[in-house]
Amino acid sequence: MSGADPARPDLLVVGGDVVTMNPRREVLLGGAVAVAGERILAVGATSRLRARWPGTTELDATDCVVTPGLVNAHLHQTGDPLARARIPDDLPPGASVDTWAVPLHAAHLPADDELSALLAGVESLRNGVTTIVEAGTVAHPHRVAAAMTEVGIRGTIGAWGWDVPGAPFAAPAAEVLDRLADLVAAYPAGGRVEGWVTLVGHGLASDELLAGAADLARVSGAPMTMHLSPSGADPDDYLRRTGRRPALHLADLGVLGPHLLLAHAVWLDDAEVEALLDSRTALAYCPWAYLRLGQGVTRAGRHAEILRRGGRLALGTDAGNAADSADLLRAAALAVGLAKDMAIDPTGPGAVEALELATIGGAEAVGMADRIGSLEPGKYADLVVHDATGPQWTPRGDIAQQLVWSSDGRSVRDVLVGGRIVIREHVCVSVDERVLRADAARASGALLARAGVPLRSRWPTVPAH
CATH class of the missing domain: 2.30.40.10 (Urease, subunit C, domain 1)
Incomplete structure (x- = not known):
């Protein structure tokens, strides 16, 4: 030439x-x-x-x-960053949500959402994470998207999405779907920040909302994500309400498919594993969160099996008071270490598979392997x-x-x-970290006071004189 x-x-x-x-x-x-x-x-x-x-x-x-760049397939950008290391790590199941997460989110101002996302973005980048999938606990998505753009990270944006009567932040299914459609249109695929069809999950969505969200994802081309079965509470709830386990109920509604990224999916039975594999539904696996919260991954987790059988698997770091760190390499090591130990088989997935999950495998699971x-x-x-x-x-x-x-x-x-x-x-270099630290310290104190959460320390803290 x-x-x-x-x-x-x-x-x-x-x-x-x-x-x-x-x-x-x-x-x-x-x-x-x-x-x-x-x-x-x-x-x-x-x-x-x-x-x-x-x-x-x-x-x-x-x-x-x-x-x-590493791919984090499940990260909460708001709610936790301004309350880091505040939610105790010895709470009974559910207490961290009812006593802490809900009041903290309710007390978030729009500026808090933006500042939280700045913190999450800087921490992610400093750990080599260049793409993040927002977990959906965002009240002010445009402020979060602005922060993502400022810090320079690639990722997706979601919003609060549930319609169960009486739940905080709930809205009718039609209203939730309209809000999601507007967000997907505002941040189209291919941009640095993409809008995704994002539900919180955990049994907080009606069948109408679940099916409608899947339809929106298929029609718009925007992927869909939601939480499912990080602990045994989700299967128990679905069985009481529907007579079916969660993944099978989603399959009946036509929700499963390659458009869907499910976060967690720790507690699955054989039929659910088959449904996820057959539908090519992707999973975001956040091993540190399950260990910190005692959710039973070493007893019930089947992620290594799903990976071995050709399933679509990515890694996530979850929330700042769950996995506590945006370090995806630590999550990658833990994922394959758990796989070896749970199977009592050192010949199982190792460093090569871990690095694939953190990069090209994770990119494929979130539908971006053609770009990253x-x-x-x-x-x-x-x-x-x-x-x-x-x-x-x-x-x-x-x-x-x-x-x-x-x-x-x-x-x-x-x-x-x-x-x-x-x-x-x-x-x-995109954000002044000294200013960010000072802003976060001030905003954190004000947020915790507004939320009225029960601050405590297991060690006495006394001023040094």
Whole structure:
């Protein structure tokens, strides 16, 4: 081919070991990624790309590992970030919702939703997460979308969605569906922030709302997400109300399908597993939340089986008072560690499968594998530079094992989303973190006072003199 290149990169990320997650799962030692606008233009040897485009601005990734941006398939951006480490971790089942979550959300001002989302976005990016799926507990979605845009993260936006009479924040099914349709139209597919058909779930939706939401998802092309069976309470409730277990009831209503991402699905029986696999329904697995909340994943969880049988599985970190961290690499390690231990079989899923769940597998489960999840030409330039000079990386061994078993989000040095540098040398460049911390401290105190939640500490705190 003669003549000038049809496109020229704006940036070369050079000198790192590039974990492409392409179909061949190639790792390019001393590789480079060429970024043009929002997209990846080329991936290859540093020497070759430098020679092809001399003089291009470079980001030096020497002694680093470069991966695709991580995908968090279930994250609560509001409700918890301004109340971090406030909800006690020794509450009986249901108390954290009734005594804490509902009052906190009821007390949220629009500015609180936006500030919470800023916090969630910065924490996510600093842990290498470039795409998040909002869990739906948002009262002011446009303020949350504004925060996501400001911080520069890719993701989806949902809103409160339920219609059970007497429940806080409830509305008639038609009103909920209209609100969801407006949100999907306001944030169409392909944008940095996409509107999804989002229900809270947990038995809080009528059959009319469930079926209507699935119809909206199919007609609009926007994916749908909701919570289901993180504990044994959901199956018990559905059995009392419908005579069917949750996943089977959804199947009867025509809700299951490749458009649907179910969060949790810990308590499933054999028939429910088959229904999810047959319908190609995707799951967002948040293992840390189940352990912290004592929801029984080690007794009932079947996520490893679903993955082994070709099911669609992604990872999530849930809420700031559930899993307590946006570090998806920790969640990835726990997911495969639990799989090995629950089966008493060390030959089960390992670091390679964990990294797939966090990147290309997660991207496929949330319906975005054509755009993100791997470092390939034409995809969005969502990538993470991990500093591999620390003792946890010394000496260098298998990259997948060191990313999953040895490392965590603290190794994340630089992050690009859509070609834009949003984390540089461990610091967010899109948001002033010092101002954010001060704003969050002030807003948190005011929020907790308005909510009237029962603040307590198990250790006495006394001023030092």
